[in-house]
Amino acid sequence: MQRTVLITGATSGLGRELADRVAACGHRVLVHGRSAERAEAVRAELVAATGSEEHTALVADLSELRQVAQLADEVRRCTDRLDVLVNNAGIGSGPPGAQRELSADGVELRFAVNYLAGYHLTRLLLPLLRASAPSRVVNVASAGQHSIDFDDPMLAHDYLGTRAYAQSKLAQIMSTVDLAAELDGSGVTVNAVHPATYMNTAMVREAGVSPVSTVSEGAEAVMHLITGPGLDATTGEYFHGTRACRALDQAYDEQARARLRALSDELVEQARS
Numbered sequence: 001m002q003r004t005v006l007i008t009g010a011t012s013g014l015g016r017e018l019a020d021r022v023a024a025c026g027h028r029v030l031v032h033g034r035s036a037e038r039a040e041a042v043r044a045e046l047v048a049a050t051g052s053e054e055h056t057a058l059v060a061d062l063s064e065l066r067q068v069a070q071l072a073d074e075v076r077r078c079t080d081r082l083d084v085l086v087n088n089a090g091i092g093s094g095p096p097g098a099q100r101e102l103s104a105d106g107v108e109l110r111f112a113v114n115y116l117a118g119y120h121l122t123r124l125l126l127p128l129l130r131a132s133a134p135s136r137v138v139n140v141a142s143a144g145q146h147s148i149d150f151d152d153p154m155l156a157h158d159y160l161g162t163r164a165y166a167q168s169k170l171a172q173i174m175s176t177v178d179l180a181a182e183l184d185g186s187g188v189t190v191n192a193v194h195p196a197t198y199m200n201t202a203m204v205r206e207a208g209v210s211p212v213s214t215v216s217e218g219a220e221a222v223m224h225l226i227t228g229p230g231l232d233a234t235t236g237e238y239f240h241g242t243r244a245c246r247a248l249d250q251a252y253d254e255q256a257r258a259r260l261r262a263l264s265d266e267l268v269e270q271a272r273s
Helices: 013-024 036-050 065-078 109-131 161-182 202-206 215-227 254-272
Strands: 004-007 028-033 056-059 084-087 135-140 188-194 238-240 243-245
Touching: 004 013, 013 028, 013 036, 013 215, 028 036, 028 065, 036 056, 056 065, 065 109, 065 254, 084 109, 084 215, 109 135, 109 161, 109 188, 109 254, 135 161, 135 215, 161 188, 161 238, 161 254, 188 215, 215 238
Parallel strands: 004 028, 004 084, 028 056, 084 135, 135 188, 188 238
Antiparallel strands: 238 243
């Protein structure tokens, strides 16, 4: 059966590789990118490779929650079903010594792009995912995790890019566990994955790190959650590659997850006002 799969950040790196693989499996790809030109170029390449005109290009800057909401609107306009949402778009820790940055909504930038955008997009698309069940949400996280200090979640003090990145990735996993419990029995599964360590991507090279894994290796792990058979009942898990394992302890702290959910909803509401 053909599935409709939305991949955020599908114009480069891991997302681009996933778009190729998902399309090659005969599925429709909703290609998200920040650049209309690049998103359309990927869409055209998928059409040429598969002969299907159903692939769609979508544009949004996920550092701004208003554009995240517009992306959700566009998804609902272009399809009446969504089988898989892959929250892949993200930014790395930045070059060594990078200074703290804020999103258009005043949110610490890595928290905004890597976590909050996916949180908001998933919430907005839940009705479509529920209607398409069995369906899947796949959050591309990382083994690089750091617990959240709720007294300073935006890292206004003692900022480090590596900590900001790792905190945003743990937030993804915490939200994965939280939403999976909320959706239990709905037919919508939610899982997070560390695809591979230091893949050969622009994000890794910008951080001054020598790649040790290939994008292909990472794509294999994510594809396992997108199309893997027998996973329709697997939910609330964190995968390291294709193996389910344990994330940082805070991911399993119910009170911490409730605080993160409240913070996330507050930030979304502030952006709306």
